[in-house]
Amino acid sequence: ADAKLKTSDIDAVLLVGGMTRMPAIQEAVKKFFGKEPTKGVNPDEVVALGAAIQAGVLGGDVKDILLLDVTPLTLGVETLGGVATPMIDRNTTIPISKSQVYSTAADNQTQVQIHVVQGERPMAKDNKSLGQFILDGIPPAPRGIPQIEVTFDIDANGILNVSAKDKATNREQKITITASSGLSDSEVDRMMEEAEKHASEDAARKEAVEVKNQADGAVFTTEKFLKDYGEQLPSDAVSSAQAKIDELKAVMEGDDIAAIKAATEALNEHLQQLGAQMYQNVDGAAPGPEADAAGAASGGTDEAADDEDVIDAEFTES
Template identity: 50%
Template sequence: MGKVIGIDLGTTNSCVSVAENGEPVIIPGASGSMTTPSVVAFTKKGERLVGEAARRQAATNPERTISSVKRHMGTEWSTRIDGTDYKAQTISAMVLMQLKKDAEDFLGAPVTEAVITVPAYFNNIQRQATKDAGRIAGLNVKRIINEPTSAALSYGLNHGEPQKVMVYDLGGGTFDVSIIEIGEGVIEVLATAGDNHLGGDDFDERITQWLVRRFKEENGADLTRDFAAMQRVREAAEQAKKELSASESAHIMLPYLTQHRGEMLHMDLTFTRGQFQDLIEDLIERTAQPVHSALSDAGIAPAELGRVLLVGGSTRIPAVQEKVRALTGKEPSRNINPDECVAKGAAILGSTLEGNSLVAAGTDKNLLLLDVTPLSLSIETVGGVATRLIERNSTLPTRYSRIFSTAAPYQRSVDIHVLQGERPMARDNKTIGKFKLKGIKAAPAGVPQIEVTFDIDANGILKVSARDLDTGKQQSITITSNDSMSEDEIQQAIRDAQVYAGQDQTRKDAMEVLGDAQRLMAETEQKLKEKKKELDRGTKKQVKADVNRLNKLTMKCRLDKVTEAQLAEIKEAMRQLEESARSL
């Protein structure tokens, strides 16, 4: 069996790791960086770019560049490019395919299995969407693990002493906080809370809007009408945010930004840390409630925390660190890399799923991981009430059954509405599925006994089954949702991904072949020029004819439509030219 890789599929950046000799190592991306931008772009020539290459061209190709797609996982969001609709799962799969390729290049062997991390507050549909993205990318997703739990697993491998740890995970698009107990080789999640729409993207947007307002005040020009200018401003906003983690001010200089009334305008502004903190103060304050909630659910006071771990790039912001100090009374630990620890934890779990034993530091015991479900699971009952079957922060995996009955006399079927959330009324929670149980024995209302079982696996993904206790008839129910991809859609996406992979390889081969062909023609032309007077007429004519034939084939070759047959024809023409040019 090959290696199981660990993937942190992030909103802004993604990271991949693998366990080597019991220690997780980060696999560098194609550009040599330890993280890969979660960005996908389609060029007008039909080429698909992923990662750093996609991010670099975003300013010149904003309408065909997709980023922060993680925020759309498990929703009906899609984008249409060149007549094709792409769902969030498909775009995420393209990022995963790049990480898979990077891992294969690093290991020198095929990679087919992975552990993928998700925000702790992802619901059932979002988790399933992430698993679907992995399938599309050609990965067997062995486990879905919560990001804070994964970070704690990475930390716990080297810090086995008993302690309660808070993981404060603020990334590009999501915020999670988990209270985790580490002790005697066991890593147990006590409680988790969070906000799936809070992160660095929101900070970037606040800076972007501030820059747009200032520019309009100073120049009278509305940048929001200029797509390319807005992309440059967004990139500058993100860069300024990073600079302000180390400096008190950032100088934003964007020459030739836009044209207004025939005049070319430039942006030249100074943005201070104080201005930045004022802009995002309310966003940082939004992290307080989940922290209080998680501590309350875990039944501990901040003073009982042994460590506070900061995870996610956004925790580098000084105002965020100050907020964590205020909330916990603790100095945040700097023992882990906030960008890499989540992927490393996933790689550790992947190694254990391969059958390897990992021993916690300071103990002789193998690590045992106990995670929790982030949200309560309910079904709708009479009066629109959400009747809970599984409470939030229940340890995974878990299974719970409850007996229900009919509300109307001689009812032959019941509609079961499955919900996820904490509100008392069904309408206020997230619908994650509906199904109909048929074939119930006709009887007065309240007489049939229908046992409904909720079964949550280690990935936090829910399966539901129902049984009529009177007849013994049992039926397993697969919950489907409008937000999920059907099996047919997944299979089509897998086929499309394979086609794309083939096209990408063909384009890469074509670029190499065309480069070799250009060099061969240039060298041959130079030799013809040098030996012009020494060559007989027949040789000169043959070489020139071969050069012209190869040149015509290369001119006809378009990277966006190149085929294997075209490449074969060019290679044959190169072979003929090399043969005829031997006499030069």
């Protein structure tokens, strides 16, 4: 299912284990795949033969066979609100290395905790914890400014190295998670079953966290705008913006997701109006088409920020 293949795309089917000698099993395989299973390999020996071939490949003795192992479950980090943010998806071919830039969740935050999890559920606490470490020594700065590059690197032996580096100071911390820290086949199957069983409720919990994160971001952006440009705006406009901030903060204390969404959208729309009003105050008119075209050509700040691989306010403050 993960490979998006049809049964007709399968070139050959190998039978594994003595039980597959039963005619009923072989007939069921033939009916499902539409072809005879391969009988050129002894099903009692196939696992041992595969292990021997892999040992030969890893040792450099076998060079004409390419073996591709995959990650059994998704690997990720815990981010703001307890969300499990994927770094390497399940069934990704190894070796593999992926990096993602994150930022801080609070002003003047000087350290972040990197919590590595494994599993398919959207909330970190419902997955298997593989390890955690702290990157400290981050220079104090407003939230969202520091850039913390997190890298997941899995070698051919399945050993996972996770590092976090502050791009401003090059200060780095890392952790190594060996293959023995992984899961057995039965545990993988159980976690997949649980993910499917709780899919709808997990999606609702994740949405609730993300909606509140977006609301918190809207409050932060608007408060910063008022702090920086409030003196250039009419007092009634500032008061109106503050009222909408207070309204959003109030609904954020509850669990009414629809109300939080509505209040967040209202605050964002009001912030856009304040920005437009500032430009109108410059010369009494809004920017013309030429200005819009220039802004599009230069890739305005907001669009550039959206395109960056930086996720603001993700790590919880330690």
